[in-house]
Amino acid sequence: MLTVFSTTGNYVLLMQKVFSRPQKRRIFWTQLITEINSLGLESLGIVAFISAFMGAVVAIQTAYNITSPLIPMSMVGFTVRQSVILEFSPTVISLILAGKVGSRIASEIGTMRVTEQIDALEIMGVNSANYLIFPKIVASMLINPVLIVFSMWMGILGGWLAMVATGLVSTNDFVQGIRIDFLGYTIFYALTKTVFFAFLISSISGFYGYITQGGALEVGQASTKAVVFSSVMIILFNLVLTQLLLT
Amino acid sequence: MIEARNINKTFSGHHVLKDVTCAFEKGKTNLIIGESGSGKTVLMKCLVGLFEVDTGMVAYDNRNFTTMNFEQRKTLRKEIGMLFQGGALFDSMNVESNVMFPLNMFTSEPLEEKRERVNFVLKRVNLANVSRLMPSELSGGMRKRVAIARAIAMKPQYLFCDEPNSGLDPQTSGVIDHLIREITQEYNITTIVNTHDMNSVLSIGDSVAFIFKGQLWWNGDKETILHTENPELNEFVFGTELTSRLKR
Numbered sequence: 066m067l068t069v070f071s072t073t074g075n076y077v078l079l080m081q082k083v084f085s086r087p088q089k090r091r092i093f094w095t096q097l098i099t100e101i102n103s104l105g106l107e108s109l110g111i112v113a114f115i116s117a118f119m120g121a122v123v124a125i126q127t128a129y130n131i132t133s134p135l136i137p138m139s140m141v142g143f144t145v146r147q148s149v150i151l152e153f154s155p156t157v158i159s160l161i162l163a164g165k166v167g168s169r170i171a172s173e174i175g176t177m178r179v180t181e182q183i184d185a186l187e188i189m190g191v192n193s194a195n196y197l198i199f200p201k202i203v204a205s206m207l208i209n210p211v212l213i214v215f216s217m218w219m220g221i222l223g224g225w226l227a228m229v230a231t232g233l234v235s236t237n238d239f240v241q242g243i244r245i246d247f248l249g250y251t252i253f254y255a256l257t258k259t260v261f262f263a264f265l266i267s268s269i270s271g272f273y274g275y276i277t278q279g280g281a282l283e284v285g286q287a288s289t290k291a292v293v294f295s296s297v298m299i300i301l302f303n304l305v306l307t308q309l310l311l312t
Numbered sequence: 313m314i315e316a317r318n319i320n321k322t323f324s325g326h327h328v329l330k331d332v333t334c335a336f337e338k339g340k341t342n343l344i345i346g347e348s349g350s351g352k353t354v355l356m357k358c359l360v361g362l363f364e365v366d367t368g369m370v371a372y373d374n375r376n377f378t379t380m381n382f383e384q385r386k387t388l389r390k391e392i393g394m395l396f397q398g399g400a401l402f403d404s405m406n407v408e409s410n411v412m413f414p415l416n417m418f419t420s421e422p423l424e425e426k427r428e429r430v431n432f433v434l435k436r437v438n439l440a441n442v443s444r445l446m447p448s449e450l451s452g453g454m455r456k457r458v459a460i461a462r463a464i465a466m467k468p469q470y471l472f473c474d475e476p477n478s479g480l481d482p483q484t485s486g487v488i489d490h491l492i493r494e495i496t497q498e499y500n501i502t503t504i505v506n507t508h509d510m511n512s513v514l515s516i517g518d519s520v521a522f523i524f525k526g527q528l529w530w531n532g533d534k535e536t537i538l539h540t541e542n543p544e545l546n547e548f549v550f551g552t553e554l555t556s557r558l559k560r
Contacts, residue, residue: 185394187361
């Protein structure tokens, strides 16, 4: 229990150092663009792949379970849309990103710590926490919503392609289902969750990388901890945010 | 001049530095020597503020570093250059960007001037045509020289070198040692070198502080160290087969 309080305290103290004005604005913008590319755009492939296949699976399972003639086949499109927008894209893709992006951030910063590169920054008078972690947090919070909107689109596209390929549901029915009772608020809900999760992934991973001590083994452990704790926090805050935003 | 006064440092109940008091003079290569685990790296990290001292004080030309806040230290740190054991070059940047990094962070000079300064310091450490190379493409000695170039890019008043010869062959070690000494004299800076290499001690040790079990055990220079009666220091100095044969 003491460790939990101590770790939380250290995390808060680090965030205080992270959230300060960048020492050189021009350098910050350059870093931000680099991070948007490496943390966001390089994840497009995996996000597209997982989203399309998950959308297809949701569509096939829904179509397979509709046995009653009283339920219209447009329900397949409706179910795919709702599950993709409300839960699958913002939460599951964020969990995937916690693995991909979180381990990358923790191992990158952890390696810099054990090879004294962070000490070198400190000696120069650079606020190393701000210099290393802040651009990653901002980049994640900016690019993850873009990735999630892309994931939603790919998920629905995957569902539609699966229906067209299997002939279970016609394009007309599927599109009609997608349009039924659409609420713009669900997109707001999904993107709010996404931004929050992006902050959790980048800040927790940055924290575990920054406090690494030792060598290669400890960098690996920091990376694992970053992924595990980011994922746990995403699951916990998913419940909290859903309760807050949907009730 | 850098002064350490009555420094104490403890880690988890283990008293690493015990009331260390010493002074490091300007224009001299000041060496801190001692066996592994004696506390010399901790002393250096306390001097540069990477570790906070438990008690005692560190002063840079009579400016009390220990009581300075983050902003005051940031200003002073622009006068400090440090060479780390492994070089600590930024992996994601090429040699030019590594050396230019402090200039980018702390000056508003135009790019051409910064590039000129980078080329000058790289030439000063006898490195040419390596600007575009990444740190992973450099040999150990080249990494150290790039790190020295980065450390002196901002024209520091104080230069710290943590085991500059570790992992280097004797010949390259000699090159690094002489480079450190030349830079110290050329720019009249206060240089502190952490080492356990006796070759370095005998070639560049203008002033030598021997740390033993966390205490300042002996103070002298490269001439007096060979004739000391101090048993612990004698054991350290003549501890290798080569030096013991030379003594005989």
